[in-house]
Amino acid sequence: MQSMTATASVTLAAPTSRRWRLANIALWALQILLSAAFIFGGVNKLLGLQQEMVDNFARIGLGVWFQYFVGVLELVGGIGLLIPRVCSRAALLLAGVMGGAVLTHLFVLPPLYLASIPGVLGVVFGLVAWARRGGRAA
Numbered sequence: 001m002q003s004m005t006a007t008a009s010v011t012l013a014a015p016t017s018r019r020w021r022l023a024n025i026a027l028w029a030l031q032i033l034l035s036a037a038f039i040f041g042g043v044n045k046l047l048g049l050q051q052e053m054v055d056n057f058a059r060i061g062l063g064v065w066f067q068y069f070v071g072v073l074e075l076v077g078g079i080g081l082l083i084p085r086v087c088s089r090a091a092l093l094l095a096g097v098m099g100g101a102v103l104t105h106l107f108v109l110p111p112l113y114l115a116s117i118p119g120v121l122g123v124v125f126g127l128v129a130w131a132r133r134g135g136r137a138a
Contacts, residue, residue: 027131031081031091034124038078038094045071060108073097081128091129098122 045067048054057067074097080090101118 042075095125
């Protein structure tokens with residue numbers, strides 16, 4: 001009788017474990033894509049490769065140091081998304097950067113609808129941080 005109960009509990013646990021593994025793989029795939037995009041964006045800001053981006057930072061009016069600051073934050077956050085121990089904190093860092101981008105688009109760099117892109121990314125980073133909280137990045 002005991003062996004039947006143990007078998008039933010193992011059978012019930014298997015689909016949950018499989019779902020967790022698939023969700024974990026999907027989350028890592030998302031983190032890798034976001035990481036690549038933000039590493040590219042950070043390097044772009046640090047090297048000033050895109051003139052439109054350089055011009056937008058000039059319109060913000062805080063100086064070139066701010067472009068470099070945002071570039072470093074994006075680069076560090078993008079790399080951090082790939083490191084299991086810090087990916088939750090890296091996602092929170094990038095969510096904060098995206099919050100700043102939303103405010104910048106709303107108050108400094110029109111058109112206003114462009115604020116939706118960093119807004120959605122900020123929510124995605126918040127979800128990644130929540131999913132990876134407490135070191136659950138295995």
